[in-house]
Structures are given as C-alpha cells and as structure tokens.
Amino acid sequence: MLGGPELNPTAIQVLQVLTIVVFAPLVSGVIAHIEARLQGRRGPRVLQPYYDLAKLFRKETLVPEDAGWVFVLGPVVAFVCYLTVPMLIPVLTAYPLPLGYMGDILGGGFILALAGFSVALAAAETDAPYAQLGSSRAMTFGALIEPSILFITFTVALVTATDLPYFEAAAARASLGDVLRPAHLLAALAFFLVVLNDTGRIPVETHASTLELGMIDEARTLEHSGPLLALLRWGAAMKQLVLYVILINVFAAPWGLAGTRSAGAVLVAIPIFLGKAVGVGTLFAVIDNSFSKLRLFKITEFMAAAFLLAVLAVLVLFLGGG
Amino acid sequence: MHGATLVATAVPSPYAATADALAVLVLLSEFGMLRAPLSRSQVRLYSFQSLVVTGLAAFVAADRHIPGLYAIAGISLVLKVVVIPAIVLRLLRDARVELVPSHRLGVASMVLLALVAAAFGIFVIGSMSVRSRSLPAPALGLAAAAILVSFLLVILRSDVVSQAIGFFSLENGVSVASLVVAAGLPLIVEVAFFFDLLVAVVVFGVLMRVHHERTRTLSTTVLDRLRG
Amino acid sequence: MAWDLMTLLVAPFVASVTCWWAPVVVGRAVSVAAGLLAFVLAVLLIPSGQAAALGGWVRVDPLSVVFLVAVAFLYLATMVFAVGYVRPAGDPDVAARYNRRLFAGLNLFCWAMVVAPLMSSLALLWVAIEVTTVISALLVAIDDTARATEAAWKYVLIASMGLGIALFATIVVYYAGSTVLGNGYELFVPQLLAHARAFPPQMVRLAFVLAVLGFGTKVGFVPVHTWLPDAHSEAPTPVSALLSGALLAVSFYAVLRYFQVAVRTVGGTFPRDVLLAFGIASLALAAFTLSAQRDLKRLLAYSSVEHMGILAIGMSFAAPIAVVGVLLQVLAHAAAKGTAFFGAGSVVRKFGTKDMARIRGGIGALPWSGPLFVLAVLALSAMPPFGIFRSEFLIVEGGLSDPHDAVVAILVVLVLLAFAGLSWFSTRIMMSPSTGPAAVARGEPSAWIVGAMLIGVVALVVLGVHPPGQLSDLLTRAAAELGVPR
Structure with missing residues (x-):
C-alpha cells in the first residue's frame, strides 16, 4: 500500500472530476498523435488540443441570425453534464465516493443522453442543413444503440444484483471466474461497440473526415464558433474519456485503482488510469486504420451486432452459468 | 410492498466460465456465418468454429481425464478444421465465384430473427434440468441455439455454399451438445459419426460441383422448377 | 455367430x-x-x-x-x-x-x-440412415438433368438437416440413458428398453420429439416432407420405388425405436399424441394435394405421404391390433408402392412423359403392365383383396376399440378423399381411349418389368387374402414389443 496522508473523500471526488476535465484533451492529443504515426505521418503535437482550445476561447462567438438562446445554452448544458458523470463512475478509486451513488448506470446514461440531446438541439436551432442532418442522424443512431445499452445494464444487474458501476468492477476483481464468464465478456464486447459508436469511430463514422455527407456527430458542431465551439470540443474529449473509464474500469480492466484513501495511492492511480486510457485509445486508432467505414444504411448491421452481444449476455445468464 | 429481490447470479468456476465462453464463441461464429457476405469468409468462420469445438473437446479431455476425447479432438482437427474447409475452398476456387448475393433478408433483420431463434433454444434447454459431469449445462443451451441458427443459415441464404456450411456447422452444434451430455460416448460410435460426416461432405461436394457445372452459378434461386 | x-x-x-x-x-x-x-x-x-x-x-x-x-x-x-x-x-x-x-x-x-x-445401437442406426441419405441423393441426381440436380440438392440438404436433428435426439437419449446406465454404454436397444422406466422423463420427451421431427423428415411427415415429391418424381424409377417403399419405412422404423423407449419412460399418451399430430397433418395435406397433381410420379409420391400419415395415426391408437395393422401396412405399402412405381416407369417409358394430361389409353398400349398398374393403384387405395385393405381395416378396428372415434372418422374421410384423387387420375390415364395422332404402339417395354410387377401383386394378394401364419405371428409379437397400454 502506498503511503501518504489520508485524503478527504470529497477532495478525491473533486480530483476525479478534475482528472477528466484536465486530461481529456491530452488523451485525445496522444491518440491523434499515435494515429498519425500509424498512418506514417508525423502528426500534431500531443498538446495540440490545448492550443486549439485556447485559441478558440480567444475568438469571438458568432450566432446565426435565426438561432435563439438554445444555440448558446446547448454546449454549456452538455459541458455541465460531462462534469457530472465522472462522479458516478470509478475513475480513480475502487470504492465509492460522496455522491457516487446519486445515479446508477442508467442515471449516468441519462446524463450522457441529455448532453447529446442538448448538442443536437443547439445544432437544430440553426437553419444550416448539415448541422440539422448531423443532429437528426445522431439522434437516430443514438436511439438504435439504446437497446444494447439497456441489455448491458441488465447484464450488470443480473451479475451484481445492483446497477452500480462500482459493483460490476468489484465483481470482476473478486474472482477469475467472473472475468471469464461469458456474460461479462459479451457485455464488455457490446459496450466496446457502443463506445465505438458514441465516440464517432470507424466503422460508424470517420472522425477526422471533412466530408459533410458522411458525418454524424461531427456535423452537429459545424455552425458553432469561438468559446462555444471550444466547449463542444472539450466536451467531446471528456465524453470520450468518460466512456473509456466505463469500458476500462468497469468492464475490461478494473485493476490499478486506488484501494485506500491515502494520497499516494490516489495520485498513483492517475497515471495508471491515463496509461490504460491511451492503451484503449491506441486500440481504437488501430481499428480506425484497419477497417473501412460502413455505408450509412449499413450502420444498422453494426447496431445489430452490438445488440446481439448484449442480448446473448443476458441469455447466458438466464441459463444460470453465464 | 414485497417485491422480488434481485439476487446476484452465482459466479461460475474458471473452468465452467471458460467452457461457456468457448460455447458462446461457437454460437457467435454461427451468427458470423449467417451474415458474412463472402462465401470464403463463411468457410473460414466454419473452420474457426470447428477449431473452437476441437479446443473444447481437448479442454474437456484434459480437465475431466477422458482420454478417448483426445482422439476425437484429433480427428475433428484434421477433418473439420482442415479437410472440409479445404474441399469447399477448392470448389470456390474452381468456380471462380467471389460474391453470391444470397441474403433473403437485410442483415440486421436476419440477426434479429436468429437472435429470437437462439433465445428459443436457450429457453427450451434452460427449462430442463441437465446435470453433466463434463461441461456446464449452459453450454447445452448454447449448442441448441447454434443448431437453430444453423437452420436459419440454410433457410435465409440462397447459395449452395451457405447451405452446405449450414449443415456442417449444424454438426458442430451437435458436437458441442454431445460434449456436454455424452462425453463418454463409445469411441467406435464417435468414429462412425465422423466417417459419416466425411461421406456427407463428399456427396455435398459432388452435388455442389454438379450444380455449378449445370447452372454456372452457386445461387439456388434458379432451383425453382419443381413445385406442387 | x-x-x-x-x-x-x-x-x-x-x-x-x-x-x-x-x-x-x-x-x-x-x-x-x-x-x-x-x-x-x-x-x-x-x-x-x-x-x-x-x-x-x-x-x-x-x-x-x-x-x-x-x-x-x-x-x-x-x-x-x-x-x-x-x-x-x-x-x-x-x-x-x-x-x-x-x-x-x-x-x-x-x-x-x-x-x-x-443395428442394435441407436447411434449406428442413425449412421446407417444417414448413409442411405447420401447414397440415395447421388442416385436421385444420376440422370444428370437440371430437374434431377435440383431435386437431389433439396433432398440431401433437407434430409441431412433433419438427420442433424435426429443426431441431437440420439445424443439426448444417450444422456437420458447415462443417468441410469452410466457413461460408456453402447446405446443398444435392449439396454435402453430394460432401464427406460428410470430415465428422466423430460429428456426422453425431448429426445422423442426431436427424433420424430428428425427421422420424420425422411419418413415424409408434414411439414418436413418438402423434399419427398421432388426426389420421388425426378429420380430414376427403380430409385423412386426404393425411396418410397423401403427408405420411408426404414426411417419410420427409427421413429418406432424411439417410440418404444418413450412409451416405457413417459407412458403412451405423449408419444401417441405427437405421432397423431404429424399423422393427421401428413394425411390431410396428401389427401388434398393428390387431386392437384399433373405429374404421375408426384402423384405416387404424395400417396406415400398419405400412407406414412396413416402409419403414424395407426401408432397413435393404443390397441395392439392397430399396431399389427401398422406393421402389416409397412409390408403391403412396400409391395404396392413398388409395383405402382414400376408401372409408372413402364408408362413413362412408353409415352415418354410424366405429364398425366398427355397420357391416354395406357391399358391398350401396355397389355400386361397396364392392368397390373391399375391393380397396384387400387391396392394403394385400400381396395380388397389387397394387403393394404386388411391393414387399414385393422388400424380402423384398433381405433374404434381404443376408442378414438373422432380420429377414426377423420382418418376414413381423408383416406376416401385420397382414394378419389389417386384413382381418378390413374384410371383416366389408363382407361380413357387414346386420342390424337400420338397413339403409341401396343407392346411391353420389357418382360422383366412385368415380372417385377407380378411379384408385387402376388405379394399384395397373399397379404390381403391370407397372410402366412408365421408372418401373422411375427407381426403380433412385434406389436407386443411396441404396445404399452395407455
């Protein structure tokens, strides 16, 4: 056990949120760098996202003529949502922190959905066709992926008898059988596909594309500028990191979290977590480079695959041994 | 208010969990065959599925000390992982057909339909109490699900390769089932099963070839002369 | 030895x-x-x-x-x-x-x-039946026409899938047996029958349903009969005769073996009800489709579906006399359907077509095989003095003594309907005068064909008029093995 003074749980909770807020652009930058290397380019500096954000915050805000207050409020609401979710999930600690139980997996899902909804609404406020296209597509595919998320939640509930992310992670840590059990593996795989979809990765979307016709998530921010765009970009990076947290610390590798409240343990957990996040990000970058994007109308096949995995997880649990 | 309390499902042993995960892999590769657009990838998936079944047999043999199963795993490795896929791939090479459009439904609808079939199989087997010394009972339900999905593969894909692969993979599903409930089946009987599979494969191969020579296609949509 | x-x-x-x-x-x-x-x-x-x-x-x-x-x-x-x-x-x-x-x-x-x-072991019984499938599939395809290839592919695919189910049934019944006999037994029928009483009933029920569905695919039970008319009509005639008279019977034999185990474990009601459902469905579908056929060999194929339905219904009656009838019908159907197909082969050879609209005046053109074909069709329609009349009579008698009057009524009505369809077509092609310029020369294609048909008709008459005592004795003993009171 690492030493150091005992930290106040509230302080650790604040640290969790700060970890996400501060390091999200860094993780995005590192992944973008690795991705460029995989493609044989030198790539941007890893700190580039911070420079971008700083630049955007300095610029003026342009609001389209017909857009109302929703256009301005949308990005802010989304950002606040992304600030809330890290409190509910095990970012740094293996034990729950204050306010950690104020929402379960469904609660976290709702808050993330609210964020997506407000961004889509803000985009729909404008008269710009691509922004509206993006928001309608994002909501459509969001609705299609929703059943998979529900069945993943059921799986967690059947495995742990709760619907709290901390417990699923604890169950996986507790025994080897729980990691190897097909329900766990299937749910993890299904969630992996959900993350692929929600972070706008291939095969659903080409995240670095400038081609508007193929865009889904990216198209929504086309009309925003200045600090609002900065908030949206930052929020997107945080959302990505939050989803990585759930994937890593709940399903795939819930090891290396702080077990005690000592400052040493908690502080060491930060680089370990960042390392795992970059690892997952690298995996996504490799997938990005190895597969091609699905045609828009074929994306339902991808959704069907995620749904299949999630439902199978519940079905094998029904059989009693999954 | 007396609601039913949710109870956490029992944690399986690492042995049972691994075995179940392998059985899930068999089922998933069945789904893969159902949706795979290329005949060649279907054959590869079949080969992979057979490899998993072989691995499962060896796993049971090692863990439960049933030496006869090693022999079965060996035959299965040669026959189902290597020989059968080679025969079908050779046919595909000779036929020079890359892509046979043969989905009768959209991929998403096919997967959902197959999911319903799989759930049916799992529920039917789940409603019976099966006790097995060799493998955990859930593997039997998964095997039944794989069998039902293989039926859908035959029904929903209209080309000879899919249909033949559907039959071969049906046999894989039954193999998993037999590992669960009949691991002690006499060796001579198992060998007879394999011999039989080999004969069936040869006949399927001959008929596929005849079909291709006659119609210049691997699709079965032209097979609509006989009615009534 | x-x-x-x-x-x-x-x-x-x-x-x-x-x-x-x-x-x-x-x-x-x-x-x-x-x-x-x-x-x-x-x-x-x-x-x-x-x-x-x-x-x-x-x-x-x-x-x-x-x-x-x-x-x-x-x-x-x-x-x-x-x-x-x-x-x-x-x-x-x-x-x-x-x-x-x-x-x-x-x-x-x-x-x-x-x-x-x-084969004493159910596993090897399955192997033998699967072997019959693959060999006969090649035989169906042997004429190498587009239609024959299509029929062969459908046949081998559907029958193999069905036998896949039957293999699953074999595995399940092995499991049911292993709860009593331990692992590593050989699935011998006597072993199973001796201990069937103690098997887990649910597993045996599952095995039985799977077996009826699986082997039933080859028996030609509706709704898994779809390969049957195609294969029977496109195969060379000797193969059609064997498929219909022998292969269906052998597959039915496998069903009966599972029936034997099932009645000992779960009692007679459940297995009989399953067979009754398949039997009624087969008989009904065949009775109604017989009258819609244009192809002579397809007509005979649907008649096979009809007879397999009757066999299944007969097994659903608990009276031993019905079971004797079923077994007698197996023998008589083999003779009658074989002879009918031989006759059909002779007609097809003579007129060069299977289309019944284009065949007229068969009796005139075929002095021997024509009348023999008519006799075989009459035998198939359960007319006296042929064997099927006796066997169906026994089945009906068993149904009435069971008592299962409603089923018997349905059975009789459907059999009459089938009779109408079958005899209407076949008498029309044989009896009505030949028309048009396509009149064919009078004469037999081969004496061997007539010989084969004579063997069949003689057997039918023997079975109908007075079956040999030892054969009756055998049927009674076999029925006793099968029958377990409700």
Missing part, C-alpha cells in the same frame, strides 16, 4: 462392388441374386424373429425383422425391374457406364437399408 445376419450385412455390399467393376450383364445377374438372397434370408428369420451377432452390435427382434422383410422384398423386386429398366438409347459406352453406376448405387442403397434394421 449368426451367419444369416453376417451375410445380410455383407452380401449387398459385395454385390455393389461387383457391379462397379464387372461387365453390365454380370452386374445385373449379381444384383438379382443378391436381392433374392437377402429376401430368402429375411424370410427365414420370420419364424424365430430373433438373432444376434458381433457381440450384440448386430441384432434383430421381431420388429426389425418386419422392416427387414419389407426392405429385402423391395430389394429383390426392384432389381428384377431394374434389369428391364434401360436408359433411352444413346452411346453404348455411356449407357454401360450409366448401368454400372445405377446398379452399384442401387445395391449400395439397399445395403444401407438392410443394415439399418440390423
């Missing part, structure tokens, strides 16, 4: 190999000889009804002897017919190769069907 069983196990196979290598004439002689040998050996088994060899792996009891006799009889009759059945003229080399293949295949097919009832 029981030499008769060993000979049955080996002789047809040897005959097949001989046909493949030897000149056509030798192959024909060997085939007929092998058929005769098999039939004589099967008949010699009737009095004892019991024999075993090879450490119990090969074994017959009265039930299997009944099916063995049916198969062996049709083996002999079909081989006689096949000698007269020649492919339409062509290159002599091609014709010789075709003949060699056909005879080798027929012998191999018969070998698998003779072996199936000899």
Whole structure:
C-alpha cells in the first residue's frame, strides 16, 4: 500500500472530476498523435488540443441570425453534464465516493443522453442543413444503440444484483471466474461497440473526415464558433474519456485503482488510469486504420451486432452459468 | 410492498466460465456465418468454429481425464478444421465465384430473427434440468441455439455454399451438445459419426460441383422448377 | 455367430462392388441374386424373429425383422425391374457406364437399408440412415438433368438437416440413458428398453420429439416432407420405388425405436399424441394435394405421404391390433408402392412423359403392365383383396376399440378423399381411349418389368387374402414389443 496522508473523500471526488476535465484533451492529443504515426505521418503535437482550445476561447462567438438562446445554452448544458458523470463512475478509486451513488448506470446514461440531446438541439436551432442532418442522424443512431445499452445494464444487474458501476468492477476483481464468464465478456464486447459508436469511430463514422455527407456527430458542431465551439470540443474529449473509464474500469480492466484513501495511492492511480486510457485509445486508432467505414444504411448491421452481444449476455445468464 | 429481490447470479468456476465462453464463441461464429457476405469468409468462420469445438473437446479431455476425447479432438482437427474447409475452398476456387448475393433478408433483420431463434433454444434447454459431469449445462443451451441458427443459415441464404456450411456447422452444434451430455460416448460410435460426416461432405461436394457445372452459378434461386 | 445376419450385412455390399467393376450383364445377374438372397434370408428369420451377432452390435427382434422383410422384398423386386429398366438409347459406352453406376448405387442403397434394421445401437442406426441419405441423393441426381440436380440438392440438404436433428435426439437419449446406465454404454436397444422406466422423463420427451421431427423428415411427415415429391418424381424409377417403399419405412422404423423407449419412460399418451399430430397433418395435406397433381410420379409420391400419415395415426391408437395393422401396412405399402412405381416407369417409358394430361389409353398400349398398374393403384387405395385393405381395416378396428372415434372418422374421410384423387387420375390415364395422332404402339417395354410387377401383386394378394401364419405371428409379437397400454 502506498503511503501518504489520508485524503478527504470529497477532495478525491473533486480530483476525479478534475482528472477528466484536465486530461481529456491530452488523451485525445496522444491518440491523434499515435494515429498519425500509424498512418506514417508525423502528426500534431500531443498538446495540440490545448492550443486549439485556447485559441478558440480567444475568438469571438458568432450566432446565426435565426438561432435563439438554445444555440448558446446547448454546449454549456452538455459541458455541465460531462462534469457530472465522472462522479458516478470509478475513475480513480475502487470504492465509492460522496455522491457516487446519486445515479446508477442508467442515471449516468441519462446524463450522457441529455448532453447529446442538448448538442443536437443547439445544432437544430440553426437553419444550416448539415448541422440539422448531423443532429437528426445522431439522434437516430443514438436511439438504435439504446437497446444494447439497456441489455448491458441488465447484464450488470443480473451479475451484481445492483446497477452500480462500482459493483460490476468489484465483481470482476473478486474472482477469475467472473472475468471469464461469458456474460461479462459479451457485455464488455457490446459496450466496446457502443463506445465505438458514441465516440464517432470507424466503422460508424470517420472522425477526422471533412466530408459533410458522411458525418454524424461531427456535423452537429459545424455552425458553432469561438468559446462555444471550444466547449463542444472539450466536451467531446471528456465524453470520450468518460466512456473509456466505463469500458476500462468497469468492464475490461478494473485493476490499478486506488484501494485506500491515502494520497499516494490516489495520485498513483492517475497515471495508471491515463496509461490504460491511451492503451484503449491506441486500440481504437488501430481499428480506425484497419477497417473501412460502413455505408450509412449499413450502420444498422453494426447496431445489430452490438445488440446481439448484449442480448446473448443476458441469455447466458438466464441459463444460470453465464 | 414485497417485491422480488434481485439476487446476484452465482459466479461460475474458471473452468465452467471458460467452457461457456468457448460455447458462446461457437454460437457467435454461427451468427458470423449467417451474415458474412463472402462465401470464403463463411468457410473460414466454419473452420474457426470447428477449431473452437476441437479446443473444447481437448479442454474437456484434459480437465475431466477422458482420454478417448483426445482422439476425437484429433480427428475433428484434421477433418473439420482442415479437410472440409479445404474441399469447399477448392470448389470456390474452381468456380471462380467471389460474391453470391444470397441474403433473403437485410442483415440486421436476419440477426434479429436468429437472435429470437437462439433465445428459443436457450429457453427450451434452460427449462430442463441437465446435470453433466463434463461441461456446464449452459453450454447445452448454447449448442441448441447454434443448431437453430444453423437452420436459419440454410433457410435465409440462397447459395449452395451457405447451405452446405449450414449443415456442417449444424454438426458442430451437435458436437458441442454431445460434449456436454455424452462425453463418454463409445469411441467406435464417435468414429462412425465422423466417417459419416466425411461421406456427407463428399456427396455435398459432388452435388455442389454438379450444380455449378449445370447452372454456372452457386445461387439456388434458379432451383425453382419443381413445385406442387 | 449368426451367419444369416453376417451375410445380410455383407452380401449387398459385395454385390455393389461387383457391379462397379464387372461387365453390365454380370452386374445385373449379381444384383438379382443378391436381392433374392437377402429376401430368402429375411424370410427365414420370420419364424424365430430373433438373432444376434458381433457381440450384440448386430441384432434383430421381431420388429426389425418386419422392416427387414419389407426392405429385402423391395430389394429383390426392384432389381428384377431394374434389369428391364434401360436408359433411352444413346452411346453404348455411356449407357454401360450409366448401368454400372445405377446398379452399384442401387445395391449400395439397399445395403444401407438392410443394415439399418440390423443395428442394435441407436447411434449406428442413425449412421446407417444417414448413409442411405447420401447414397440415395447421388442416385436421385444420376440422370444428370437440371430437374434431377435440383431435386437431389433439396433432398440431401433437407434430409441431412433433419438427420442433424435426429443426431441431437440420439445424443439426448444417450444422456437420458447415462443417468441410469452410466457413461460408456453402447446405446443398444435392449439396454435402453430394460432401464427406460428410470430415465428422466423430460429428456426422453425431448429426445422423442426431436427424433420424430428428425427421422420424420425422411419418413415424409408434414411439414418436413418438402423434399419427398421432388426426389420421388425426378429420380430414376427403380430409385423412386426404393425411396418410397423401403427408405420411408426404414426411417419410420427409427421413429418406432424411439417410440418404444418413450412409451416405457413417459407412458403412451405423449408419444401417441405427437405421432397423431404429424399423422393427421401428413394425411390431410396428401389427401388434398393428390387431386392437384399433373405429374404421375408426384402423384405416387404424395400417396406415400398419405400412407406414412396413416402409419403414424395407426401408432397413435393404443390397441395392439392397430399396431399389427401398422406393421402389416409397412409390408403391403412396400409391395404396392413398388409395383405402382414400376408401372409408372413402364408408362413413362412408353409415352415418354410424366405429364398425366398427355397420357391416354395406357391399358391398350401396355397389355400386361397396364392392368397390373391399375391393380397396384387400387391396392394403394385400400381396395380388397389387397394387403393394404386388411391393414387399414385393422388400424380402423384398433381405433374404434381404443376408442378414438373422432380420429377414426377423420382418418376414413381423408383416406376416401385420397382414394378419389389417386384413382381418378390413374384410371383416366389408363382407361380413357387414346386420342390424337400420338397413339403409341401396343407392346411391353420389357418382360422383366412385368415380372417385377407380378411379384408385387402376388405379394399384395397373399397379404390381403391370407397372410402366412408365421408372418401373422411375427407381426403380433412385434406389436407386443411396441404396445404399452395407455
């Protein structure tokens, strides 16, 4: 056990949120760098996202003529949502922190959905066709992926008898059988596909594309500028990191979290977590480079695959041994 | 208010969990065959599925000390992982057909339909109490699900390769089932099963070839002369 | 060592190999000889009804002897017919190769069907039946026409999928048995029957349903009968006769073995209800589709579906006399359907078409096989004095004594409907005067065909008028093995 003074749980909770807020652009930058290397380019500096954000915050805000207050409020609401979710999930600690139980997996899902909804609404406020296209597509595919998320939640509930992310992670840590059990593996795989979809990765979307016709998530921010765009970009990076947290610390590798409240343990957990996040990000970058994007109308096949995995997880649990 | 309390499902042993995960892999590769657009990838998936079944047999043999199963795993490795896929791939090479459009439904609808079939199989087997010394009972339900999905593969894909692969993979599903409930089946009987599979494969191969020579296609949509 | 069983196990196979290598004439002689040998050996088994060899792996009891006799009889009759059945003229080399293949295949097919009832282990029974599928699929395709290829593909695919289900049934019944007999037993029928009372009932129910569905695919139970009309109509006629008369019966034999186990474990009600459902469905569909047929061989194929339905309904009656009727019907149907197909083959050869709209005046054109064909069709329609009349009479009698009056009423109505469809078409093509310029010359294609048909009609009359005492005795004993009071 690492030493150091005992930290106040509230302080650790604040640290969790700060970890996400501060390091999200860094993780995005590192992944973008690795991705460029995989493609044989030198790539941007890893700190580039911070420079971008700083630049955007300095610029003026342009609001389209017909857009109302929703256009301005949308990005802010989304950002606040992304600030809330890290409190509910095990970012740094293996034990729950204050306010950690104020929402379960469904609660976290709702808050993330609210964020997506407000961004889509803000985009729909404008008269710009691509922004509206993006928001309608994002909501459509969001609705299609929703059943998979529900069945993943059921799986967690059947495995742990709760619907709290901390417990699923604890169950996986507790025994080897729980990691190897097909329900766990299937749910993890299904969630992996959900993350692929929600972070706008291939095969659903080409995240670095400038081609508007193929865009889904990216198209929504086309009309925003200045600090609002900065908030949206930052929020997107945080959302990505939050989803990585759930994937890593709940399903795939819930090891290396702080077990005690000592400052040493908690502080060491930060680089370990960042390392795992970059690892997952690298995996996504490799997938990005190895597969091609699905045609828009074929994306339902991808959704069907995620749904299949999630439902199978519940079905094998029904059989009693999954 | 007396609601039913949710109870956490029992944690399986690492042995049972691994075995179940392998059985899930068999089922998933069945789904893969159902949706795979290329005949060649279907054959590869079949080969992979057979490899998993072989691995499962060896796993049971090692863990439960049933030496006869090693022999079965060996035959299965040669026959189902290597020989059968080679025969079908050779046919595909000779036929020079890359892509046979043969989905009768959209991929998403096919997967959902197959999911319903799989759930049916799992529920039917789940409603019976099966006790097995060799493998955990859930593997039997998964095997039944794989069998039902293989039926859908035959029904929903209209080309000879899919249909033949559907039959071969049906046999894989039954193999998993037999590992669960009949691991002690006499060796001579198992060998007879394999011999039989080999004969069936040869006949399927001959008929596929005849079909291709006659119609210049691997699709079965032209097979609509006989009615009534 | 029981030499008769060993000979049955080996002789047809040897005959097949001989046909493949030897000149056509030798192959024909060997085939007929092998058929005769098999039939004589099967008949010699009737009095004892019991024999075993090879450490119990090969074994017959009265039930299997009944099916063995049916198969062996049709083996002999079909081989006689096949000698007269020649492919339409062509290159002599091609014709010789075709003949060699056909005879080798027929012998191999018969070998698998003779072996199936000899197998004591349910697992090897499954293997034998799967072998019959693959061999007969090749035989269906042997004419190498587009239609034959299509029929063969559908047949091998659907039948194999069905047998996949049957294999699953085998595994499940093995599991049910292993709860009592422990692991590593051989699935011998006597073992299973001796301990069936203690098997887990749910597993046996599952196994039985799977077996009826799986083997039922090859029996031709509706709704898994779809391959049957295609394969029967497109195969060469000797193959059609064997498919219909022998193969369906052998598959039904497998169903009966599972029935035997099931009635001991779960009692008679459940297995009988399952068979009743499949039986009514088959009989009803066949009765209504018979009158919509245009193709002569398809007409006979649907008649097979009808008869398999009657067999299943007969098994659903608890009275032993109904079971005797069912077993008698197996024998009589083999003779009648074989003869009818031989006749159809003769007609098709004569008129060059299977389309019944274009066949007229059969009796006039075919002085011998024409009337014999009419007799065979009348026998199929259960007219006295032929065997099927007696067997269906016994089934109805059993149904009335069960009592199962409603089912009997449905049975009788549907059989009459089938009778109407079958006899309307066949009498029209045979009796109505030939029209148009396409009048054909009077004369038989081959004396062998007439000979084969005569064998069949004689057998039908014997079974109908007065079955030999030892045969009746055998049927009664076999029925006693099957029957368990409700």
